[in-house]
Amino acid sequence: GMRQVLVTGCSSGIGLAVAVRLAKDELKRFKVVATMRDVEKRAALEAAAGETLGRSLEIHKLDVCCEDSIRECENSLPDRHLDILVSNAGMGMIGPLECQSLTSIQNLFNTNFFGLVRLVKEVLPDMKRRRSGHIVVMSSVMGVQELLFNDVYAASKFAVEGLCKSLAVQAMNFNIKMSLVEPGPVLTEFERKVYEEAKNMDLSETDDETARIFRELYLPYSEKVFSSLGQSPEEVAEQTLQLIVSKDPPFRHQTNHLYTPMTSMKHADPTGHLPLDAFYKIIFQHDRVFNVSLGIMRFLQRRMRKPKV
Ligand code: NAD
Numbered sequence: 001g002m003r004q005v006l007v008t009g010c011s012s013g014i015g016l017a018v019a020v021r022l023a024k025d026e027l028k029r030f031k032v033v034a035t036m037r038d039v040e041k042r043a044a045l046e047a048a049a050g051e052t053l054g055r056s057l058e059i060h061k062l063d064v065c066c067e068d069s070i071r072e073c074e075n076s077l078p079d080r081h082l083d084i085l086v087s088n089a090g091m092g093m094i095g096p097l098e099c100q101s102l103t104s105i106q107n108l109f110n111t112n113f114f115g116l117v118r119l120v121k122e123v124l125p126d127m128k129r130r131r132s133g134h135i136v137v138m139s140s141v142m143g144v145q146e147l148l149f150n151d152v153y154a155a156s157k158f159a160v161e162g163l164c165k166s167l168a169v170q171a172m173n174f175n176i177k178m179s180l181v182e183p184g185p186v187l188t189e190f191e192r193k194v195y196e197e198a199k200n201m202d203l204s205e206t207d208d209e210t211a212r213i214f215r216e217l218y219l220p221y222s223e224k225v226f227s228s229l230g231q232s233p234e235e236v237a238e239q240t241l242q243l244i245v246s247k248d249p250p251f252r253h254q255t256n257h258l259y260t261p262m263t264s265m266k267h268a269d270p271t272g273h274l275p276l277d278a279f280y281k282i283i284f285q286h287d288r289v290f291n292v293s294l295g296i297m298r299f300l301q302r303r304m305r306k307p308k309v
Contacts, residue, residue, distance in 0.1 A: 002031045002056070004082050005244075006073070008064055008119065009089030010034040011041040013188030014138060017237035018086055020048045023057035025241065030084075035062035035073060037089070064089045064115030070122050081130075084244060085123050087116050088138040092194040093153045094222070096206040096214055105152050112156035116163065124167075127176050134177040136244065137164055141184050141254060144263040145275060148283060149218050168251055179249045181240055182263075184256035187230040195223075217283055231256055 005022055009015035019034035032052075034045060039061045049057045060076065063069040064087075074080050090112045093100065116137060127133030142150055143157030161180060168178040185191070198219060203211040239255050254260055265275040 003029055003084060004033070004077060005030050005084040005086060006033045006035060006062075006077075006082055006123075007086040007088055008035050008062055008115070009037075010045050010059070011036040011038065012044060013190055014183070014186060014233045014236050015086075015088040016045050016048060017233035018088065018240050019045065019057060020052070021234070021237040021241050022244070023049060023052040023055075025056075028056065029245070030056060032057045033060050033073070033077065034058065035060045037061070037063040037065075064118060065110050067118050067122075070118055074122055080126055082123055082126065082133065084134045084136060085119060086136045086138070086240070087119050089115055090138060090156075090190075092150075092190050094149050094194050094198055094218075095201050096149065096203065096210050097151050098210075099201060099203055099205045100152060108152055109156050109159070112153070113159045113163070116160055120163075120167070124171075124176070128174045131175045134179070134244065134249065135164075135171070136179045136181060136240065139164075139180040139182050141182050141256070141259045141263055143180065143182060144252075145259075145266065148279065149214055165251070177249050178251060179243055180252050181236070181243065182252060182254045182259075183231065183236050184254070184259045185226045185230045186233055186236055186255075187226065188233050191226055191230075195219075213283075221283055229256065229258055 007015055007019045007022075010019045015036075016034075019032050022030040023032045023034075034049070034057055036042065036045070036059070039059060042059050045059060046053055053059075060073050061069065062073040074082070091108055093104070093108050120135065123133070123135070127135075137160060139160050140153075140157045142154040143161040146154035146158070164178055164180055171178050198214075203214070206214075236255050239253065243249050243253050254263065262275070262278070265278060266272065268274055
């Protein structure tokens with residue numbers, strides 16, 4: 001039979017792409033409940049879902065910050081049966097820590113971390129009883145390797161990873177699978193929202209040097225990273241589908257293999273110096289280090305695209 005999937009945060013980006021990709025599965029393996037906080041924002045999902053709408057894809061309301069909303073959505077499923085949860089809803093935040101209000105930091109954790117906690121508390125007992133299920137969590141490479149001026153966001157993804165890694169051992173006993181999908185930069189609303197906020201950010205709470213590092217070093221670096229290494233949400237969705245259907249899904253899956261060297265640095269040096277030094281060089285000497293490596297990558301890409309004669 002078809003497997004029942006629930007995806008959160010489907011009004012845009014990766015969540016939308018995952019819901020649509022699973023609903024359009026050629027082998028028709030999935031019935032997708034694509035959820036969003038505000039169903040008024042369903043137009044983009046409906047357009048992308050096309051013919052699958054009302055067939056293999058249904059749109060439901062679900063706010064990950066509200067337990068009642070999660071319960072209501074779960075209760076609306078036949079027998080509350082859920083085979084696969086894709087916890088995707090999340091938000092970003094960049095900028096000097098001293099410029100972020102405690103309220104906005106707590107809001108971010110309320111979505112990225114406590115949102116996952118609420119979902120898992122609702123679905124895990126049923127999955128344990130059935131001794132089957134798969135919890136797939138949209139984490140980030142920043143759940144493994146933090147990045148400056150992403151302090152709060154990285155911390156929220158580290159919290160997500162810690163929670164999942166701890167639960168995964170127990171889940172094994174109940175035949176429940178857990179997987180963390182770790183994308184690098186993905187070209188979605190996420191990026192647009194974060195830069196919009198960064199441009200309008202009030203930097204008066206920090207010193208001039210920090211403000212300058214953020215504006216003149218970090219932001220141009222980050223824009224270069226997105227424009228040169230950014231994946232499409234569809235690419236992430238395709239890999240998420242492959243992970244879901246694989247016989248033995250990995251606990252961790254990085255969608256962008258270019259990040260693997262960076263994320264393995266911390267395992268290579270228990271003192272923690274290696275990743276700190278590397279990131280210091282990348283940001284503070286990026287004209288020398290980053291531009292050179294980017295130049296070489298672009299050159300190779302151009303060469304590889306040239307048609308063979
Ligand atoms: P996005 O902003 O397009 O999508 C995030 C979605 O979550 C939005 O549709 C938003 O409405 C929804 N959402 C926010 N709060 C919610 C709530 N309380 N209840 C329900 N939905 C809520 O961005 P995206 O890039 O598609 O992000 C999806 C996930 O991927 C996030 O968890 C993000 O951290 C992660 N991620 C993104 C990137 C990237 O570069 N874009 C990289 C790594 C990981």
